[in-house]
Amino acid sequence: MALAAGPERQIGKLVITNIGLMLSGALEAPLLDADTIVAEGGKITAIGKRADCDIDDARVKIDAHGCALAPGLIDSHVHPVFGDWTPRQSQLNWIDSFLHGGVTTMVSAGEVHLPGRPRDVVGVKALAITAQRAFSNFRPGGVKLHAGAPVLEKGMVESDFAELAAAGVTLLGEVGLGSVKAGDEAQQMVAWARKYGIQSTIHTGGPSVPGSGYIDADTVLAADADIIGHINGGHTALPLRQIRCLCESCTRGIEIVHNGNELAALTALRYARELGQMHRVILGTDSPAGSGVQPLGILRLIALLSSVGEVPAEIIFACATGNTARLRKLDGGLIEVGRAADFVLMDRAQHSAGKDVLDSVRQGDLPGIGMVIIDGIVRCGRSRNTPPAERIPEILS
Ligand SMILES: [Zn+2]
Secondary structure: OOOOOOHHHHOOEEEEEOOOEEEOOOOOOOEEOOOEEEEEOOEEEEEEOHHHOOOOOOOEEEEOOOOEEEEOEEEEEEOOOEOOEEOOOOEEOHHHHHHOOOEEEEEEOOOOOOOOOOOOHHHHHHHHHHHHHHHHHOOHHHOEEEOOOOOOOOOOOHHHHHHHHHOOOOEOOOEOOOOOOOHHHHHHHHHHHHHOOOEOEEOOEOOOOOOOOOEOHHHHHHHOOOEEOOOOOOOOOOOHHHHHHHHHHOOOEEEEEOOOOHHHHHHHHHHHHHOOOHHHEEEEOOEOEOOEOOOOHHHHHHHHHHHOOOOOHHHHHHHHHHHHHHHHOOOOOOOOOOOEOOEEEEEOEOOOOOOOHHHHHHOOOOOEEEEEEEOOEEEEOOOOOOOOEOOOOEEOO
16 A cells, blocks of 8 residues: 655654564464564564664664564454544544554455445446545555455446456455345356455345345355455354354455454354464454444454453464454564564553453453554554553653
8 A cells, every 4th residue: 555645755764672572463473582673664674682683773762661562453344434534423533543442454344334325336446446545545643544345236247347456456345235145146256356356355144234234154155255254243143053164164264353243253263263273363343333433442352352262362463463464465464574564562551450461461451552653653652542551662762
């Protein structure tokens, strides 16, 4: 995604030292033995012990004061419209509020909340291209919102997908939210989209709001979209045996959302673990939604899955970062040289019973965010939304 004009054009060297705990975002090795990170030009250039990193000549120096650093969180499932506004709950600045919940990247599952959204093919394409352009040029708080996700409508033909791809569209909105709901019809369009490099997500479960549809496991498997969108329903979930079937019968992404059925979320997580498929688990909020707009939705989902789901917090953080980046081919999500310098600095919330930040999440508490960095630029200090962290990072220069 193109950077917005402005200070991003002149990103200098960023050095963060005294990191107490570094989460990699990678499921296979979720914790790194490192206390220092260096970024230049918005990309990570070094990770390691302070003595082994070149920390001179930094434009911005940050003392993490022992806070944990994780890759910026990725919300795999949002429904933006235009600007930092949602008509679903008539809210302004919701994307900026998610930044304060540690989210640095969002993926649109369709701009379907636009009042009077077009349903004819030319209108669907025009809206998708416009949304893709608009959110490439407009990044509230620096958040990277990958948008321009058309939903499938009857009458779309192969050349429509070629045209969308040539115009810069890389995503489909949730299959099932438009007029195409049958498995075989969806499969054909998903395959056309894939042929032109457009990634797909399918709505799973009962209708979310009036006008949305019911999609069962057979339809999900037939359509073969890249991501099983909200496998735990949005909010109405499929019977658990169908969720099991989806985890067992294909290799597509298993997306668990905040605005879904919590029992189904925890059960899907358990199935994925039992089947050795944790690399497929990614997290989203599916907001704005009927149940609201949740700036801390990804953190709340991490805490739920780690505490009640009994999975180490660093594993669930990897689901919310590196897993999503890998499945969706995004530039952040992992603490690796060459990746985008998108970081969340956090600590145990004040008065949490947990002995450290990971233990506090394991006990169901939310961490306190002290700073969020996107493309090597500090975007916010102490979060206005999380409980206050015990320690917060300090900008030294
Ligand atoms: Zn949906």
